[in-house]
Amino acid sequence: MGSFGVVIGLTLLICMVVPSVATSYFVGDAQGWGIGVDYSTWTAGKAFKVGDSLVFSYGFNHSVAEVSADNYVSCRITDPMSYDNSGYTEIDLKTSGSHYFISEDIDCSSGMRLAVYAQNTEGGSLFEAAAI
Numbered sequence: 001m002g003s004f005g006v007v008i009g010l011t012l013l014i015c016m017v018v019p020s021v022a023t024s025y026f027v028g029d030a031q032g033w034g035i036g037v038d039y040s041t042w043t044a045g046k047a048f049k050v051g052d053s054l055v056f057s058y059g060f061n062h063s064v065a066e067v068s069a070d071n072y073v074s075c076r077i078t079d080p081m082s083y084d085n086s087g088y089t090e091i092d093l094k095t096s097g098s099h100y101f102i103s104e105d106i107d108c109s110s111g112m113r114l115a116v117y118a119q120n121t122e123g124g125s126l127f128e129a130a131a132i
Contacts (some may be wrong), residue, residue: 022051024090027101029049033058035107039114050096050116056089062103062112064089072115073101075108096120 025046028037032055056064063085065077077083082091093099096118103112 001064022049023084024053024055026055026057028057033062033064033103033112035110035112037111039111043116046116048093048116049121050093050118050129051117051121053092054101054114054116056084056091056101058087058089058103060087062083062107064091064101064103066091067100067102068099069098072102072113073114075102075105077102077104078108107130 019082027033028039028042030051031037036100058064063077063083065080065083067077067080069077070076071080091101093116099116099118101114
């Protein structure tokens, strides 16, 4: 029983010491960031964590902005945390909690909005992303 306890202890120690590997998520997969993609379905089953990144690939007539929860719901880009319309945007999830992304006005109203929850992995637990 003593060696079993040592094995369990070493396993727990390794789990605490080995850093988790960050993942780059390509938003919308092959469809990218555009109208007609169900982003709630896309997030299902994904466990986003601090350190991961979201990669947005989109056409010249679209944009991506990280916004507040209120602006996410109302599809308004007011004082965004970040904004880009270059066609390719990579955003690191630097903090735990909810992150909200939208495109410009009519695009957002047509479904170009994404909400993810990034879990802090320091405690060793991950929560699956929920459609917000």
